Amino acid sequence: MDHSRRGLVSRVCGGISVALAGCLGLGGPETVSSESLKEEHDAVVQTTDKNLFVPETVTIQVDDSVVWYNNGDREHTVTAYDDGIPEEASYFDSGDHESEQRARNDNLDGRLRTGDTYSHTFEVPGEYEYFCIPHERTMIGTVVVEE
Template sequence: MHRRVYLAAVGTAASAGLAGCSSALSVLEDDPCSGDECHIGMNRTEFLPESYEVAVGDTVIWKNTSEADHTVTAYDGLIPDEAEYFASGGYESQEAAYDAWEDRGGRLGSRQTFEHTFEVPGTYEYFCIPHEGAEMVGEIVVTE
């Protein structure tokens, strides 16, 4: 009987000790890109941050900060009319990016980056092809 009480106490203490670690990890996952290395990180199924604001002419750098493969793919109809389409892999349309993904085209492996310069003000919505079903979406808000 004493063994069960001891094991329960040890398990509770270990869980309490690790709680602080998971909180610290959560903070890191909220902002995996600090400094000049990147602006938007990617965890398993999220862009971090999900919404990012820049000025016209700014370049945004995405970095795959997870172990999963990702893409950065603009939604054709959800970017300003005059804006240049963007997708990792350099595809010129959402359809072309989808087609290329069949052979893993546009893939960003762990620690790889993709960048795009925004020249037209407005809101740009984008997603990750392999994680679109998990709602891995983001937006860039470009101001004058």
């Protein structure tokens, strides 16, 4: 009998590959429902096959987290505009880049595939504007962080 993580995942998850082992919290991409995400984060934003962030704007408090969840088949990014975040704030994007330009130059890193999530905790009050690199014309969102 296989006692490895792969074996356990295969037995418990009915053959789901290790890449989807998020059902047991054993690593791999997090593939969960938006309902369970609401229990863990202060705001949930979904990315859709209609190339939209839903909701487009969320309002949270300082030190709250937002999670973006791709519930569609198209790949998306969450990429902050350098000039669209408060001066004191840390840059954020789903590819963990240091700037908007680096994210644009390497836009294959950070794409959220079906079921993937990305979360960020906001520590500085203000408005944060962000977009999806491949769908920037329609996918623009805002996080408002209040004291």
